[in-house]
Amino acid sequence: MSEFTKTPGWLDWYAGPSQPRFQVPEGAVDAHCHVFGPGAEFPYAPERKYTPCDASKAQLYALRDHLGFARNVVVQATCHGADNRAMVDALVHSGGKARGVATVRRSVTDEELQAMHDAGVRGVRFNFVKRLVDFTPKDELLEIAGRIAKLGWHVVIYFEAVDLPELWDFFTALPTTVVVDHMGRPDVSKPVDGPEFELFLKFMREHPNVWSKVSCPERLSVAGPKALDGEQAAYRDVVPFARKVVEEFPDRVLWGTDWPHPNLKDHMPDDGLLVDFIPHIATTPELQRQLLVDNPMRLYWPEEVKG
Numbered sequence: 001m002s003e004f005t006k007t008p009g010w011l012d013w014y015a016g017p018s019q020p021r022f023q024v025p026e027g028a029v030d031a032h033c034h035v036f037g038p039g040a041e042f043p044y045a046p047e048r049k050y051t052p053c054d055a056s057k058a059q060l061y062a063l064r065d066h067l068g069f070a071r072n073v074v075v076q077a078t079c080h081g082a083d084n085r086a087m088v089d090a091l092v093h094s095g096g097k098a099r100g101v102a103t104v105r106r107s108v109t110d111e112e113l114q115a116m117h118d119a120g121v122r123g124v125r126f127n128f129v130k131r132l133v134d135f136t137p138k139d140e141l142l143e144i145a146g147r148i149a150k151l152g153w154h155v156v157i158y159f160e161a162v163d164l165p166e167l168w169d170f171f172t173a174l175p176t177t178v179v180v181d182h183m184g185r186p187d188v189s190k191p192v193d194g195p196e197f198e199l200f201l202k203f204m205r206e207h208p209n210v211w212s213k214v215s216c217p218e219r220l221s222v223a224g225p226k227a228l229d230g231e232q233a234a235y236r237d238v239v240p241f242a243r244k245v246v247e248e249f250p251d252r253v254l255w256g257t258d259w260p261h262p263n264l265k266d267h268m269p270d271d272g273l274l275v276d277f278i279p280h281i282a283t284t285p286e287l288q289r290q291l292l293v294d295n296p297m298r299l300y301w302p303e304e305v306k307g
């Protein structure tokens with residue numbers, strides 16, 4: 001029994017997701033998902049901002065198989081702070097089918113970084129979303145970035161669109177590939193060709209080392225409809241934003257379920273219907289293959305990519 005009590009109002013992941021109508025290409029990678037605990041085995045961090053339901057590696061890999069994916073990238077969830085044991089445990093029990101993104105502090109040793117590398121970690125996450133983490137000084141993050149660059153890792157950044165101007169100089173100084181979570185959380189009630197999203201596109205245009213996950217329509221959508229009850233046109237207000245990024249930067253985009261969808265307040269999506277969102281944003285088999293196979297393989301399993 002876990003001694004943890006979930007944050008009030010917590011929504012658990014959707015049990016019994018539907019079978020997607022969209023068949024993902026062979027070898028597809030779910031490049032953004034998490035494990036939570038289980039808390040009794042891998043306790044949540046004292047400094048966490050939320051306490052989730054448990055979401056184990058076995059449940060994650062069952063979802064992978066159900067949706068038709070071949071591999072996962074497991075991103076350290078903030079409820080585990082810089083204790084990467086649950087994520088690393090998921091990687092080492094994946095049979096080589098999962099890679100990971102860790103959260104580390106400057107106190108991490110080279111031996112610990114190497115052990116994580118051996119387990120399949122290929123990146124660190126810097127989080128600037130204030131409801132999720134306490135502030136970390138930029139000099140500490142730059143020091144970490146310099147160290148992990150030597151391992152060939154990349155930096156994943158999570159921030160809100162309104163904070164991009166202030167973070168621009170820091171982001172553009174990072175010495176690695178930089179992967180933006182959830183398109184930098186655009187406000188999709190604003191125009192897709194308005195100044196806020198244009199700044200994000202400019203960030204990607206001017207910096208060829210910047211990639212984006214075109215994930216989390218369930219988080220970004222304002223007008224819906226929700227991916228529930230067989231809805232095949234879910235989150236249509238997010239489509240123009242994600243489609244724009246996929247079409248302009250087809251070789252620098254990734255997609256992930258974001259399972260088990262931390263901190264959703266309004267509803268929990270049916271992950272099968274979330275997969276059916278993909279062909280609305282990557283509209284040709286070629287774009288779908290780049291998004292789901294070629295790009296994540298190049299970033300996370302480069303040794304398996306020929307030529």
Ligand SMILES: O=C(O)c1cc(C(=O)O)oc(=O)c1
Nearest residue numbers: 076077078079132181262263
């Ligand atoms: O928006 C969020 O609440 C959220 C949280 C986390 C995390 O807690 O790690 O990860 C995500 O990708 C998104």
